[in-house]
Amino acid sequence: MSHYKAPDHKREQFRRYLEKAGVVDSLTSVLVALYEQPEKPTNALEFVKQHLGTPGGLTAADTAALQQEVVDLRQKCARLEEENQELKARLQCDEQPDESAAPATE
Known part of the structure; x- marks a missing residue:
């Protein structure tokens, strides 16, 4: 038992x-x-x-909408990261001393 x-x-x-x-x-x-x-x-x-x-x-439509939003946000994030890299590169180029602008010494 x-x-x-x-x-x-x-x-x-x-x-x-x-x-x-x-x-x-x-x-x-x-x-x-x-x-x-x-x-x-x-x-x-x-x-x-x-x-x-x-x-x-959540309905199937809600789930699909949320999945689409995730895809859109990931694409936006990738574009912003790419833009960020481009801007950093431009900034770095602008900050480098320009040899042609330096006064020539005789």
């Missing part, structure tokens, strides 16, 4: 852990939302992923 006690104790500890962490409530609310859908989605797992990932759930 004591052999079966240990797994039950571990299982109960794990259940309490999930409840404390809010996992049980989150899963329950997502499953209730799925149950209450008038037309069930063709991919229930995708529905759960979308609604479980963040509060309010």
